[in-house]
Amino acid sequence: MIMSxxxxxxxxxxxxxxxxxxxxxxxxxxxxxxWALYIAxxxxxxxxxxxxxxxxTERAAQLEKLxxxxxxxxxxxxxxxxxxxxxxxxxxxxxxxxxxxxxRQLGLYLSDKRxxxxxxxxxxxxxxxxxNPEGNLHxxxxxxxxxxxxxxxxxxxxVE
Numbered sequence: 497m498i499m500s501x502x503x504x505x506x507x508x509x510x511x512x513x514x515x516x517x518x519x520x521x522x523x524x525x526x527x528x529x530x531w532a533l534y535i536a537x538x539x540x541x542x543x544x545x546x547x548x549x550x551x552x553t554e555r556a557a558q559l560e561k562l563x564x565x566x567x568x569x570x571x572x573x574x575x576x577x578x579x580x581x582x583x584x585x586x587x588x589x590x591x592x593x594x595x596x597x598x599x600r601q602l603g604l605y606l607s608d609k610r611x612x613x614x615x616x617x618x619x620x621x622x623x624x625x626x627x628n629p630e631g632n633l634h635x636x637x638x639x640x641x642x643x644x645x646x647x648x649x650x651x652x653x654x655v656e
Contacts, residue, residue: 501603504633508534508625509601513569513591516581521567521591523602526627531564531634531655536594536604536623540576544642545622546584551648553585562655564626569594571619594620605640626655 502508508524515521526532535552537545552559552566559566569591570577577592596606596618605621624646626635635654637646 501638502625502633502636504636506633507631508627508633509598511594511598511601514574514593516574516578516590516592519589521569521589523569523625524627524631526629526631527565529563529629531562531629532627533559533564533566534623534625534627535566535568536599536602536620536625536638537568537570537580538607538621538642539570539572539619540580540583541619542642546580548622548642548645548648549584549586553587555648555652556587558652562652563629564655567591571595571599603636603638605638624651626651 511523513521523534537549549568567589568586571594572592574592577590580586581590599606599620602623604623606618607621608618622639622642622645624637625633628634639645
């Protein structure tokens, strides 16, 4: 498969996703004088995603100090995204229903369900999109595996 990565300095595609609890999230939007961090996670089936998201939850005060708003999204349907939000104690917006075509627009790798697993039929691998206050991508990181992601403390230190 040929991947099309979004370059830093460009705009993130304005993909609109529904959020758990109602409402919507438009990828790439930023509030005035703030950063926006969008993290694509594999789905409810991924314990490594849970641990990675927990690291950001633990650093909520530091994220606020750096004026970074964080959102999570996946290809999971609403029920699985809701379960992730509740089981993993995720406070920020959790969006769901990303399509395979939208995942490709973001340059995310796609994986097929393993036989006998609780995974959805198709899911995206991790993605990390940090948007600066001007609305441009500052850092982009996509991975084809759940254990290869930007280190939380290194990223926060870099923004600081």
